Amino acid sequence: MPNIVHSAPGVSLNRRAFLTGAVATMATPALGAAAALDITADNGRLDAFLKEQLRNGAFPGMAVGIARAGKVVLTRGYGFANVAQRRPVTTDTMFHLASVTKTVTATAIMMLVEAGRIELDAPVNRYLDFEVLNPAHPHAAITARHLLMHVSGISDETYYKVDFRTVGKDSSLPLWTFLKDYLLPDGRHYSVTGSFSPAAPGANYDYCNVGYALLGYLVERVADEDLRIFTQARMFDPLGMRQVSWTIAGVPKALMATPYDIVDDRIVPTEPVGFPDFPVGMLRASIAGFMPFVAAAANRGAAGPAQILTATDQAEMLTMHVPQGLPDWVTGQGLGWMESSALGKRRINHWGGDPGVFTAVYLDPTSTTGVAIFTNGSATPASKTAIKAIAERLLTGPSA
Known part of the structure:
Protein backbone atom coordinates (compact mmCIF):
# COMPACT_ATOMS: atom_id res chain seq x y z
CA MET A 1 0.00 0.00 0.00
CA LYS A 102 -5.01 -10.34 -0.31
CA THR A 103 -4.62 -13.97 0.77
CA VAL A 104 -8.30 -14.00 1.78
CA THR A 105 -9.41 -12.38 -1.49
CA ALA A 106 -7.31 -14.89 -3.45
CA THR A 107 -8.86 -17.78 -1.50
CA ALA A 108 -12.36 -16.49 -2.29
CA ILE A 109 -11.46 -16.55 -5.99
CA MET A 110 -10.20 -20.12 -5.68
CA MET A 111 -13.41 -21.18 -3.96
CA LEU A 112 -15.32 -20.02 -7.06
CA VAL A 113 -12.77 -21.72 -9.32
CA GLU A 114 -13.32 -24.93 -7.37
CA ALA A 115 -17.09 -24.54 -7.76
CA GLY A 116 -16.66 -24.26 -11.54
CA ARG A 117 -17.88 -20.68 -11.66
CA ILE A 118 -14.57 -19.05 -12.64
CA GLU A 119 -11.92 -20.36 -15.02
CA LEU A 120 -8.47 -19.23 -13.98
CA ASP A 121 -7.28 -18.80 -17.57
CA ALA A 122 -10.45 -17.35 -19.09
CA PRO A 123 -10.70 -13.62 -19.85
CA VAL A 124 -12.04 -11.81 -16.77
CA ASN A 125 -14.15 -9.67 -19.09
CA ARG A 126 -16.35 -12.73 -19.49
CA TYR A 127 -17.53 -12.19 -15.91
CA LEU A 128 -17.49 -8.39 -15.58
CA ASP A 129 -20.08 -5.75 -16.42
CA PHE A 130 -17.42 -3.51 -17.97
CA GLU A 131 -14.46 -4.22 -20.25
CA VAL A 132 -10.89 -4.03 -18.98
CA LEU A 133 -8.36 -3.64 -21.79
CA ASN A 134 -4.73 -2.62 -21.76
CA PRO A 135 -4.58 0.08 -24.48
CA ALA A 136 -1.09 -1.08 -25.46
CA HIS A 137 -2.41 -4.65 -25.97
CA PRO A 138 -6.15 -4.36 -26.69
CA HIS A 139 -6.44 -7.90 -28.03
CA ALA A 140 -4.65 -9.62 -25.11
CA ALA A 141 -6.99 -10.95 -22.45
CA ILE A 142 -6.42 -10.42 -18.73
CA THR A 143 -7.22 -13.55 -16.70
CA ALA A 144 -7.81 -14.29 -13.02
CA ARG A 145 -4.48 -16.10 -12.92
CA HIS A 146 -2.75 -12.98 -14.23
CA LEU A 147 -4.37 -10.89 -11.51
CA LEU A 148 -3.56 -13.37 -8.75
CA MET A 149 0.10 -13.49 -9.81
CA HIS A 150 0.56 -9.73 -10.34
CA VAL A 151 1.25 -10.12 -14.06
CA SER A 152 -1.97 -8.58 -15.42
CA GLY A 153 -0.46 -5.45 -16.94
CA ILE A 154 -2.62 -3.24 -14.73
CA SER A 155 -0.44 -0.61 -13.11
CA ASP A 156 -0.49 1.01 -9.67
CA GLU A 157 1.33 4.10 -10.95
CA THR A 158 -1.70 6.36 -10.58
CA TYR A 159 -2.76 4.53 -7.43
CA TYR A 160 0.37 5.73 -5.66
CA LYS A 161 -0.13 9.31 -6.84
CA VAL A 162 -3.75 9.75 -5.73
CA ASP A 163 -4.78 9.54 -2.08
CA PHE A 164 -7.93 7.43 -2.23
CA ARG A 165 -8.14 7.09 1.54
CA THR A 166 -10.56 8.43 4.12
CA VAL A 167 -8.89 9.30 7.41
CA GLY A 168 -10.50 7.91 10.55
CA LYS A 169 -13.37 6.03 8.94
CA ASP A 170 -14.41 3.70 6.16
CA SER A 171 -14.54 4.97 2.60
CA SER A 172 -17.96 5.76 1.18
CA LEU A 173 -16.79 5.26 -2.42
CA PRO A 174 -18.15 1.99 -3.84
CA LEU A 175 -15.64 -0.56 -5.11
CA TRP A 176 -17.15 -0.61 -8.59
CA THR A 177 -16.92 3.20 -8.85
CA PHE A 178 -13.26 3.13 -7.84
CA LEU A 179 -12.52 0.47 -10.47
CA LYS A 180 -14.40 2.11 -13.31
CA ASP A 181 -12.81 5.48 -12.55
CA TYR A 182 -9.39 3.84 -12.69
CA LEU A 183 -9.72 1.33 -15.53
CA LEU A 184 -12.16 2.80 -18.06
CA PRO A 185 -11.07 5.47 -20.59
CA ASP A 186 -13.77 7.89 -19.41
CA GLY A 187 -12.89 7.38 -15.74
CA ARG A 188 -11.72 10.35 -13.66
CA HIS A 189 -8.46 8.62 -12.68
CA TYR A 190 -7.81 6.76 -15.92
CA SER A 191 -4.44 7.16 -17.58
CA VAL A 192 -3.06 5.19 -20.52
CA THR A 193 0.33 4.94 -18.81
CA GLY A 194 -0.82 5.29 -15.18
CA SER A 195 -3.55 2.64 -15.20
CA PHE A 196 -1.71 0.11 -17.36
CA SER A 197 1.89 -0.85 -18.00
CA PRO A 198 3.45 -1.29 -21.47
CA ALA A 199 3.73 -5.05 -20.84
CA ALA A 200 1.16 -7.46 -22.22
CA PRO A 201 -0.91 -9.52 -19.75
CA GLY A 202 1.21 -12.39 -18.45
CA ALA A 203 4.48 -10.90 -19.68
CA ASN A 204 5.91 -9.11 -16.65
CA TYR A 205 5.60 -9.03 -12.86
CA ASP A 206 4.30 -5.80 -11.33
CA TYR A 207 2.82 -6.02 -7.82
CA CYS A 208 -0.62 -4.53 -8.21
CA ASN A 209 -3.18 -3.43 -5.62
CA VAL A 210 -5.73 -2.39 -8.25
CA GLY A 211 -5.56 -5.90 -9.70
CA TYR A 212 -6.63 -7.34 -6.34
CA ALA A 213 -9.44 -4.82 -6.09
CA LEU A 214 -10.62 -6.17 -9.45
CA LEU A 215 -10.41 -9.74 -8.10
CA GLY A 216 -12.66 -8.76 -5.21
CA TYR A 217 -15.17 -7.28 -7.63
CA LEU A 218 -14.90 -10.43 -9.75
CA VAL A 219 -16.03 -12.47 -6.73
CA GLU A 220 -18.98 -10.14 -6.28
CA ARG A 221 -20.05 -10.38 -9.92
CA VAL A 222 -19.83 -14.18 -10.06
CA ALA A 223 -21.24 -14.91 -6.59
CA ASP A 224 -23.85 -12.14 -6.94
CA GLU A 225 -23.13 -10.88 -3.44
CA ASP A 226 -20.77 -8.54 -1.66
Missing part, protein backbone atom coordinates in the same frame (compact mmCIF):
# COMPACT_ATOMS: atom_id res chain seq x y z
CA PRO A 2 1.19 3.58 -0.57
CA ASN A 3 3.16 5.10 2.28
CA ILE A 4 0.82 7.98 3.08
CA VAL A 5 1.29 9.15 6.66
CA HIS A 6 -1.63 10.53 8.63
CA SER A 7 -0.15 11.40 12.03
CA ALA A 8 -2.73 12.06 14.70
CA PRO A 9 -2.36 14.37 17.67
CA GLY A 10 -1.93 12.72 21.04
CA VAL A 11 0.74 10.67 22.74
CA SER A 12 4.22 10.89 21.27
CA LEU A 13 7.09 8.87 22.66
CA ASN A 14 10.69 8.83 21.61
CA ARG A 15 11.99 5.37 20.82
CA ARG A 16 14.02 5.10 24.02
CA ALA A 17 11.01 5.86 26.22
CA PHE A 18 8.84 3.52 24.20
CA LEU A 19 11.23 0.61 24.58
CA THR A 20 11.32 1.14 28.33
CA GLY A 21 7.53 0.99 28.49
CA ALA A 22 7.30 -2.00 26.20
CA VAL A 23 9.13 -4.22 28.64
CA ALA A 24 5.88 -4.51 30.60
CA THR A 25 4.39 -6.97 28.15
CA MET A 26 1.39 -9.23 28.48
CA ALA A 27 1.52 -12.84 27.39
CA THR A 28 -1.88 -14.47 27.30
CA PRO A 29 -2.25 -18.19 27.98
CA ALA A 30 -1.72 -20.48 25.02
CA LEU A 31 -4.77 -21.96 23.35
CA GLY A 32 -4.67 -25.70 23.16
CA ALA A 33 -1.49 -25.75 25.25
CA ALA A 34 -1.22 -29.53 25.37
CA ALA A 35 -1.28 -29.72 21.58
CA ALA A 36 1.39 -27.02 21.40
CA LEU A 37 3.99 -28.81 23.50
CA ASP A 38 5.81 -30.24 20.49
CA ILE A 39 6.33 -26.67 19.21
CA THR A 40 6.85 -24.83 22.49
CA ALA A 41 8.54 -27.31 24.80
CA ASP A 42 10.89 -24.43 25.62
CA ASN A 43 7.90 -22.36 26.70
CA GLY A 44 9.80 -19.98 28.97
CA ARG A 45 12.55 -19.42 26.43
CA LEU A 46 10.00 -18.81 23.67
CA ASP A 47 8.28 -16.20 25.79
CA ALA A 48 11.59 -14.48 26.49
CA PHE A 49 12.53 -14.64 22.81
CA LEU A 50 9.25 -13.02 21.72
CA LYS A 51 9.62 -10.23 24.27
CA GLU A 52 13.15 -9.66 23.03
CA GLN A 53 11.92 -9.37 19.44
CA LEU A 54 9.20 -6.97 20.57
CA ARG A 55 11.98 -4.73 21.86
CA ASN A 56 14.27 -5.31 18.87
CA GLY A 57 11.53 -4.42 16.41
CA ALA A 58 10.35 -1.44 18.52
CA PHE A 59 6.76 -2.68 18.20
CA PRO A 60 4.17 -0.93 20.40
CA GLY A 61 2.24 -4.20 20.47
CA MET A 62 2.37 -7.62 18.87
CA ALA A 63 0.26 -10.77 18.62
CA VAL A 64 1.54 -14.12 17.38
CA GLY A 65 -0.08 -17.44 16.56
CA ILE A 66 0.91 -20.94 15.49
CA ALA A 67 -1.24 -23.58 13.78
CA ARG A 68 -0.32 -27.15 12.93
CA ALA A 69 -2.26 -29.96 11.25
CA GLY A 70 -5.32 -27.76 10.94
CA LYS A 71 -5.44 -26.75 14.61
CA VAL A 72 -4.54 -23.50 16.32
CA VAL A 73 -2.03 -24.52 18.95
CA LEU A 74 -0.82 -21.22 20.35
CA THR A 75 -1.82 -17.55 20.41
CA ARG A 76 -0.19 -14.81 22.49
CA GLY A 77 -0.20 -11.06 22.89
CA TYR A 78 2.60 -8.69 23.95
CA GLY A 79 3.04 -4.99 24.45
CA PHE A 80 0.32 -2.40 24.10
CA ALA A 81 -2.74 -2.01 21.91
CA ASN A 82 -2.81 1.58 23.11
CA VAL A 83 0.30 3.04 24.73
CA ALA A 84 -1.32 6.08 26.36
CA GLN A 85 -4.03 3.98 27.97
CA ARG A 86 -1.56 1.21 28.84
CA ARG A 87 -4.09 -1.16 27.29
CA PRO A 88 -2.30 -4.46 26.65
CA VAL A 89 -2.48 -6.58 23.53
CA THR A 90 -4.49 -9.75 24.11
CA THR A 91 -5.35 -12.57 21.74
CA ASP A 92 -8.64 -10.72 21.08
CA THR A 93 -7.01 -7.40 20.09
CA MET A 94 -7.94 -6.58 16.49
CA PHE A 95 -5.14 -5.42 14.17
CA HIS A 96 -5.32 -3.95 10.70
CA LEU A 97 -3.98 -6.73 8.45
CA ALA A 98 -3.18 -4.53 5.42
CA SER A 99 -2.05 -6.61 2.42
CA VAL A 100 -2.36 -9.93 4.24
CA THR A 101 -6.00 -9.33 3.22
CA LEU A 227 -17.31 -10.01 -1.08
CA ARG A 228 -17.68 -9.27 2.62
CA ILE A 229 -20.88 -11.29 2.82
CA PHE A 230 -19.42 -14.08 0.69
CA THR A 231 -16.32 -14.49 2.86
CA GLN A 232 -18.31 -14.33 6.09
CA ALA A 233 -20.70 -17.08 5.00
CA ARG A 234 -18.31 -19.31 3.03
CA MET A 235 -15.05 -18.83 4.92
CA PHE A 236 -15.20 -17.09 8.29
CA ASP A 237 -18.29 -18.81 9.72
CA PRO A 238 -17.33 -22.36 8.64
CA LEU A 239 -13.84 -21.90 10.10
CA GLY A 240 -15.23 -20.48 13.33
CA MET A 241 -13.40 -17.17 12.84
CA ARG A 242 -14.46 -14.48 15.27
CA GLN A 243 -13.29 -10.89 15.67
CA VAL A 244 -12.80 -10.39 11.94
CA SER A 245 -14.07 -7.26 10.22
CA TRP A 246 -13.80 -5.78 6.73
CA THR A 247 -14.55 -2.31 8.13
CA ILE A 248 -13.17 0.08 10.72
CA ALA A 249 -16.70 0.59 12.03
CA GLY A 250 -16.95 -3.14 12.75
CA VAL A 251 -14.06 -3.07 15.25
CA PRO A 252 -15.06 -2.41 18.89
CA LYS A 253 -12.96 0.43 20.31
CA ALA A 254 -12.02 -1.72 23.28
CA LEU A 255 -10.44 -4.27 20.92
CA MET A 256 -8.81 -1.94 18.37
CA ALA A 257 -5.02 -1.84 18.13
CA THR A 258 -4.03 1.80 17.71
CA PRO A 259 -1.59 2.15 14.79
CA TYR A 260 1.72 3.86 15.56
CA ASP A 261 3.97 5.45 12.97
CA ILE A 262 7.54 6.62 13.46
CA VAL A 263 7.94 10.35 12.85
CA ASP A 264 11.29 12.04 13.57
CA ASP A 265 12.35 8.94 15.51
CA ARG A 266 9.27 9.17 17.71
CA ILE A 267 6.39 6.71 18.11
CA VAL A 268 3.27 8.64 17.09
CA PRO A 269 -0.33 7.33 17.05
CA THR A 270 -2.05 7.64 13.68
CA GLU A 271 -5.68 7.35 12.74
CA PRO A 272 -6.92 4.28 10.91
CA VAL A 273 -7.75 4.88 7.27
CA GLY A 274 -10.47 3.50 5.03
CA PHE A 275 -10.13 3.00 1.31
CA PRO A 276 -12.55 1.92 -1.42
CA ASP A 277 -10.47 -0.99 -2.70
CA PHE A 278 -11.20 -3.00 0.44
CA PRO A 279 -10.31 -6.45 -1.04
CA VAL A 280 -6.71 -5.21 -1.16
CA GLY A 281 -6.09 -4.51 2.51
CA MET A 282 -8.99 -3.52 4.76
CA LEU A 283 -9.38 -6.64 6.91
CA ARG A 284 -9.10 -6.24 10.67
CA ALA A 285 -8.73 -9.32 12.87
CA SER A 286 -7.50 -10.62 16.17
CA ILE A 287 -4.82 -13.30 16.22
CA ALA A 288 -7.32 -15.74 17.74
CA GLY A 289 -9.86 -14.83 15.08
CA PHE A 290 -7.57 -15.10 12.05
CA MET A 291 -5.55 -18.18 12.94
CA PRO A 292 -8.18 -20.71 11.74
CA PHE A 293 -7.69 -19.30 8.22
CA VAL A 294 -3.92 -19.63 8.59
CA ALA A 295 -4.42 -23.19 9.84
CA ALA A 296 -6.46 -24.12 6.76
CA ALA A 297 -4.02 -22.46 4.35
CA ALA A 298 -1.14 -24.49 5.81
CA ASN A 299 -3.14 -27.72 6.02
CA ARG A 300 -4.40 -28.48 2.51
CA GLY A 301 -7.41 -26.18 2.87
CA ALA A 302 -8.79 -27.76 6.05
CA ALA A 303 -8.99 -26.57 9.64
CA GLY A 304 -10.97 -28.51 12.22
CA PRO A 305 -14.15 -29.82 10.59
CA ALA A 306 -14.11 -27.18 7.81
CA GLN A 307 -12.63 -27.76 4.35
CA ILE A 308 -12.68 -24.41 2.55
CA LEU A 309 -10.60 -25.63 -0.43
CA THR A 310 -9.61 -29.03 -1.70
CA ALA A 311 -6.03 -30.09 -1.08
CA THR A 312 -5.41 -29.81 -4.83
CA ASP A 313 -6.63 -26.21 -5.09
CA GLN A 314 -4.84 -25.13 -1.93
CA ALA A 315 -1.64 -26.68 -3.28
CA GLU A 316 -2.09 -24.77 -6.54
CA MET A 317 -2.27 -21.52 -4.61
CA LEU A 318 1.05 -22.36 -2.94
CA THR A 319 2.85 -23.51 -6.10
CA MET A 320 5.52 -20.94 -6.82
CA HIS A 321 6.49 -19.55 -10.23
CA VAL A 322 9.17 -17.10 -11.31
CA PRO A 323 7.63 -14.67 -13.81
CA GLN A 324 9.72 -12.22 -15.80
CA GLY A 325 10.52 -9.13 -13.76
CA LEU A 326 10.14 -10.73 -10.33
CA PRO A 327 12.03 -8.44 -7.89
CA ASP A 328 14.98 -9.83 -6.01
CA TRP A 329 13.19 -9.67 -2.65
CA VAL A 330 10.74 -12.32 -3.90
CA THR A 331 11.85 -15.82 -4.87
CA GLY A 332 8.50 -16.99 -6.19
CA GLN A 333 4.89 -15.97 -6.78
CA GLY A 334 1.87 -18.22 -6.33
CA LEU A 335 -1.84 -17.49 -6.49
CA GLY A 336 -2.06 -14.84 -3.81
CA TRP A 337 0.83 -16.19 -1.77
CA MET A 338 4.51 -15.34 -2.28
CA GLU A 339 7.83 -16.92 -1.47
CA SER A 340 10.92 -15.13 -0.18
CA SER A 341 14.15 -15.92 1.60
CA ALA A 342 14.35 -15.65 5.37
CA LEU A 343 17.50 -16.58 7.23
CA GLY A 344 18.74 -18.56 4.25
CA LYS A 345 15.50 -20.51 3.72
CA ARG A 346 12.73 -20.03 1.20
CA ARG A 347 9.42 -19.46 2.94
CA ILE A 348 5.87 -19.07 1.61
CA ASN A 349 4.42 -15.91 3.10
CA HIS A 350 2.59 -12.64 2.68
CA TRP A 351 3.36 -9.37 4.45
CA GLY A 352 1.13 -6.39 5.03
CA GLY A 353 2.13 -2.81 5.71
CA ASP A 354 0.66 0.65 6.10
CA PRO A 355 1.60 3.60 8.30
CA GLY A 356 1.26 2.15 11.80
CA VAL A 357 0.80 -1.42 10.57
CA PHE A 358 3.11 -4.37 9.92
CA THR A 359 1.77 -7.93 9.62
CA ALA A 360 3.00 -11.23 8.25
CA VAL A 361 1.76 -14.77 7.68
CA TYR A 362 4.11 -17.68 6.92
CA LEU A 363 3.20 -21.18 5.77
CA ASP A 364 5.09 -24.46 5.72
CA PRO A 365 2.74 -26.91 3.96
CA THR A 366 5.21 -29.78 4.39
CA SER A 367 4.80 -29.68 8.17
CA THR A 368 1.26 -28.19 7.91
CA THR A 369 2.49 -25.29 10.08
CA GLY A 370 1.21 -21.74 9.76
CA VAL A 371 2.40 -18.67 11.66
CA ALA A 372 0.92 -15.18 11.92
CA ILE A 373 2.51 -12.07 13.41
CA PHE A 374 0.47 -8.88 13.81
CA THR A 375 1.92 -5.57 15.00
CA ASN A 376 0.67 -2.01 15.31
CA GLY A 377 3.90 -0.30 14.29
CA SER A 378 5.21 0.79 10.90
CA ALA A 379 7.70 -1.43 9.10
CA THR A 380 11.36 -0.50 9.57
CA PRO A 381 14.60 -2.37 8.85
CA ALA A 382 14.69 -3.43 12.51
CA SER A 383 11.08 -4.61 12.57
CA LYS A 384 11.54 -6.57 9.34
CA THR A 385 14.50 -8.38 10.88
CA ALA A 386 12.45 -9.12 13.99
CA ILE A 387 9.50 -10.46 11.96
CA LYS A 388 11.74 -12.84 10.04
CA ALA A 389 13.37 -14.08 13.25
CA ILE A 390 9.99 -14.66 14.90
CA ALA A 391 8.62 -16.49 11.87
CA GLU A 392 11.60 -18.81 11.68
CA ARG A 393 11.49 -19.59 15.41
CA LEU A 394 7.77 -20.34 15.34
CA LEU A 395 8.02 -22.47 12.19
CA THR A 396 10.98 -24.54 13.28
CA GLY A 397 11.43 -24.20 17.02
CA PRO A 398 14.67 -23.28 18.82
CA SER A 399 18.05 -24.02 17.28
CA ALA A 400 19.93 -26.99 18.60
